Amino acid sequence: MPELPEVETVCQALRPVLEGQSFLSIQLNRSNLRYPFPSNLEKELASHPIISVRRRAKYLLIDFKNNLTLIWHLGMSGRVIIENVNALFLKPSPHDHVVFITSHHYKITYRDPRRFGFLLLSPTQELEDLRPFNTLGPEPLDNSKINASSFHNRIKSRSTSLKSTLLDQAVIAGIGNIYASEALWQAWLSPLRPANTLILNEAGILLREIQNVLNCAIAAGGSTLRDHFRPNGDRGYFQHQFKVYNQENKLCSHCNFFPILKLIQNGRSTYYCNHCQK
């Protein structure tokens, strides 16, 4: 499910709930998700104050005062639910794999039907040396980490398609299948075009449109196709603003003449307008 905007939405909801607090208990309802859960998770983290909740690419990072960081990836179908223990509103599910209870009586549930997500633990200082963090590209929304020129430099040696390039987390971090198609449409660039054919100006336009589409999606609480819900139970609503994703055969809303096409690149669906995107 979650690309950068959805993870950011979850991060922004968790931050005020968790920062300055601690976990009273961490209940694991199975032994693993994609990977086995860290051993002694509760022992390592319970009662230790949480310093910060942040996001890197599609990863949630929770830093504890004892110099450990909980790495939390939501996989394809992961969902975080925040409830006050005195006002529970969602029915429990067989896919509620982890339940955190905080020191001020909040219940944080991690629900993930497909179980592609995972929790890992790392010393905070060593995080940057750990895969995949040691190979991740820059954050697209951090202007101190990326600009038109540096983005152009990162893609100008790539002979593969623009769509594949945007999905490569080592080139730029956090973009997934939805927002790659949407950003390329907004920039009038074909997903099939080799990345190394972009001139500086075009790379700048693409970066600007990546930032626009991600910022709009964050403001809308992300996109809810089926699995993504905000931690308070609301849906995101950016899916109503999709210009190409899931819009196969509808008329392109720019030229209003040619239909949106769908093709498979690297095993993933790509949507685009063959007339407007060059």
Next chain:
DNA sequence: AGATGAGCCTGAAGGC
């Protein structure tokens, strides 16, 4: 270097 396919899983949707 890049493309492709498989694998990790469940569940929704569509075809018959």
Next chain:
DNA sequence: TGCCTTCAGGCTCATC
């Protein structure tokens, strides 16, 4: 209604 197939927001590994 029910069975079957296909597909889905991510990531990693093996192979060509």
